[in-house]
Amino acid sequence: MPVVTNGRLIYVQHPTTHYEPGVHTKYVEEQLDTDTVPLNGGVLIKTLVVSADPYMRYRMRDPNIPHFSPAVVIGQPIDNFVIGTILRSEDPQFAAGDYVSAFSTFETYAVYPGPKELQHFLKYIVKIPKPENLPLSIFLGTCGLPGKTAYSAWKIFGEPKAKTSKTLFVSGAAGPLGTFVVEYAKITSPHLKVIACAGSQQKVDILKSVGADVAFNYKEADVNKVLAENGPIDIYWDNVAGSITDAALQNMNMFGTIIACGAISGASNPKDGAVTNFGLIFQKVITVHGFLYGFGDDAQKALGTFDADIMPLVASGKITSREHRYQGLQEAERALAEVHSGKNVGKSIVIVSHE
Template sequence: MAPVTNGRALFAAVPIGYPVVDQTIVYDNTQTIDLANAPLNGGFLVKVLVLSVDPYMRGRMREPDIPSYMPPFALGKPLASGGIGVVLRSELAGVEVGSHIRGIVPHQEYFIAPNLEGLELIERDARLPWSVYVGAAGMPGETAYMAWKEYSKAKKGEIVFVTTGAGPVGSLVIQIAKQDGLKVIASAGSDDKVAFMEGIGADVAFNYKTTDVRAVLKKEGPIDIYWDNVGGDTLDAAMEHANMFARFIECGQISGYNDNPQPMKNPLLIVAKCLTFNGFLVGFLRPKHKEAFRAEVVPKIADGSFHYTEDIVRGIDKVGHALLGVLKGTNTGKAVVVVADE
């Protein structure tokens, strides 16, 4: 078999502000791979099927000397994120040809893994496409479920405010909160997203670009739980309209990912209202909640009890476009790049 093109999405430049398509992330088709004869050296060859595109990737696009909770992307090398692939050849015991792996994978069409470190073998519910396993049935879904179980201390009748409520994390938080008997206030950045949030059960859904968040919270609150995906002024508004002993679940602060983060205006409210703030990384929660997530959440996604949306593009050359859509909020669901069919 002749070598085939191994297309890659390379990290080409550290961005200032938003990434620039074809400058920050560059599609490269110069590399080839011999699928039949490439040395495996005891590992296995993977054909990448789907890639997840997530906000945290922006934080990895930085200078290598800037510390953070995840390592920076290396200039000139492929990006990496959650993905799923199928095994084409294997020399590793327990990894069979035709099996599927999930984990952090390079943004290229094929790669050779030396072992299963950072990867897991995974099987699919026949009712769900593989793309859902990097979305509602994958890390974003785990993020919503695990942090809610760990930190919300939710009680029936309480009020939660969920930002980015139409996204893959926020939309599942809305549905879990309604399942637990809470009143849900949710925000997003377009009228179509507002309609989606209403469709999955949000009691109060609004477009933060056209509606004043403080006016909504004053009328519909005060809130007992705040699920933060945005930070900035919305975080300040949530603090101002929080009940005593409210719980703040700090999932992300995307308003500061491309510009300088905005400091809190009145941090003394943390003291005055006895607020609890919980920041988290889902990887630390996964050992405790993984089995419950698979038993409780994935079946509900498969049977339609829990709803999700996807924003799918095809081709590894579209990674840059997909990431920019996520960071600017123009995506209409979980951003997924379909690299190949099986």
């Protein structure tokens, strides 16, 4: 396989509000000689699947704006978590034919590690097994970043608090992270009453199917009223911030716990993510735990038991998975736009190549 057509999704402009396909990114095709492209001690990956995640909007910014995640580099391909297979390797840890999960570029064929501009702290590549009855893309969702984030934060903060709690509220709950929290909380703490919200009836139906006791559409319901009728809330898993978090704070129990895992409502406009009821945190003696995947010794320790705890639950169907699949790297722009507007249902993935 010498010369091939290599599709690439290039980042060309910083959005100031919402991300727009064709404006902030551009899909291009170039010729690539897979036999001679320099690897510089790395590997050549044939990309099979790429992940479109809400947090990527945070990365679409001027690099001078500080943030926990590295900015996407103008003129370079978008990068994020991908699944692929090794075609060539100069790294003794990998061989041709290995399946890998990597933080790599949105290209049909990608050299890892890539350009120096992209070699930031999210350097990551690991071998993965090929599951017998599950798609490889499971390692981008339930068994990847969303699932591992949910698992580790729940083990550290949620499960201990759940021992003395009655009610859990999960916002933005219909994605792969949220549904994991709902299902795993029900497995580890079956006594909990789980309230969950999402932005469409289809997503509300998903929440009911994964075990939420109360599921509602925050775009149609009075969030404060629903929480008042079903609370008070002992544990709040926050994926959104903004007005929903304000309503949650109003309905938190004394000595409640908040696991702050996202603020996606303010990703395109920070004003939308503003929380005005901050004073209730001290008035109700609420503990707030901010959480980022993989940060801290406790998170690393929790991740060490993920495979043993979760893979059997996934295999048995007790932890479920839904995917919103886009076909072809050309569709990555639409996937990124829709995941930022909530139009996707389930984990957003783009099928780039077949094995």
